Amino acid sequence: MAADFGSELDGQVAIVTGASSGIGEATAKSLASRGASVVLAARRQDELDDLAAQIEDEDGEVLVAPTDITDDEAIDNLVETTTDEYGRIDILVNNAGYMPLTHIADADRETLHDTIDVNLDGLITLTHAVVPEMLAQGNGHIVNLSSVVGRFPMENSSHYMAAKAGVAGFGEALRRDVAAEGIRVATIEPGAVDTELLEGIPDEELKSNVEEFNQSMRQLRPDDIARSITFVVTQPEHVDINEVLVRPTDQVQP
Numbered sequence: 001m002a003a004d005f006g007s008e009l010d011g012q013v014a015i016v017t018g019a020s021s022g023i024g025e026a027t028a029k030s031l032a033s034r035g036a037s038v039v040l041a042a043r044r045q046d047e048l049d050d051l052a053a054q055i056e057d058e059d060g061e062v063l064v065a066p067t068d069i070t071d072d073e074a075i076d077n078l079v080e081t082t083t084d085e086y087g088r089i090d091i092l093v094n095n096a097g098y099m100p101l102t103h104i105a106d107a108d109r110e111t112l113h114d115t116i117d118v119n120l121d122g123l124i125t126l127t128h129a130v131v132p133e134m135l136a137q138g139n140g141h142i143v144n145l146s147s148v149v150g151r152f153p154m155e156n157s158s159h160y161m162a163a164k165a166g167v168a169g170f171g172e173a174l175r176r177d178v179a180a181e182g183i184r185v186a187t188i189e190p191g192a193v194d195t196e197l198l199e200g201i202p203d204e205e206l207k208s209n210v211e212e213f214n215q216s217m218r219q220l221r222p223d224d225i226a227r228s229i230t231f232v233v234t235q236p237e238h239v240d241i242n243e244v245l246v247r248p249t250d251q252v253q254p
Contacts, residue, residue: 018145091142224246
C-alpha cells in the first residue's frame with residue numbers, strides 16, 4: 001500500500017476497534033498505508049470484510065476479527081487471534097464508541113450501562129488484555145479515543161461525558177504505570193466529526209438539533225482524526241504525545 005511519508009510502521013501490528021466505519025475505518029487504512037499489519041475489530045463482519053478487501057487491494061496486510069467490545073470472552077479471543085497470527089501487538093487504537101445523548105431523566109438504565117460499557121469499560125478491559133503482551137515486548141503504543149465532550153460539559157451528555165472523561169483519566173494514570181516499561185499512551189479528543197456516531201442518539205428532536213449544530217460548521221472528517229492518530233504512533237520512541245484535542249476551525253462551543 002502506498003505510504004505518504006514512507007513505511008514507518010513496517011513490522012508493527014495494530015489492533016483498531018470500531019473499525020467498521022468512520023474514524024476506525026480511516027485509521028486502519030492510514031496505519032496499513034504506513035506498513036502496519038492491521039487487525040480490524042468491530043461487530044459488523046460484512047463491513048470489516050469490505051474494508052479488508054480495500055486494504056488488501058492496496059497491498060496492505062490485514063486480519064478481520066469480529067469483536068463485541070463489551071464481551072470479555074470476545075476481547076480475549078481478539079488478543080489471542082492477533083498474537084497467534086502475528087506474535088505481537090505494537091499498537092492498540094481504542095476507538096469503539098457509542099453516543100446516546102439524552103437528558104439524564106429521560107435515559108433508561110440500559111442506555112446508561114451501555115454508554116459506560118462501550119466507551120469506558122470495554123476500552124479498559126481490552127487494554128488490560130493487551131498490556132501484558134506489550135510488557136513482554138518492552139514497548140507498545142495505546143491510543144484512546146475520548147471526546148471534546150469529555151473535557152467540556154454539554155447539555156444532554158452527562159453519562160457520555162462521564163465515560164469520555166473517564167477515558168482521559170484512565171489514559172493519564174495508565175501512562176504513569178507503564179511509561180517506564182516503554183509503553184506510550186495517548187488520548188485523542190475529537191470535536192465535531194462527520195461519522196455515524198449521531199445515529200446512537202435516541203431522541204429524534206435532539207438528534208436533529210445536534211445534526212444542525214454540526215452542519216453549521218465545516219466538520220472534521222474521519223481522515224482528519226486518522227492523520228492525528230498516525231502522527232502520534234509514528235513518533236520516535238523517546239517521544240510520547242499524551243493528548244491531542246482536535247476541533248473544527250469553526251467550532252467554538254463546546
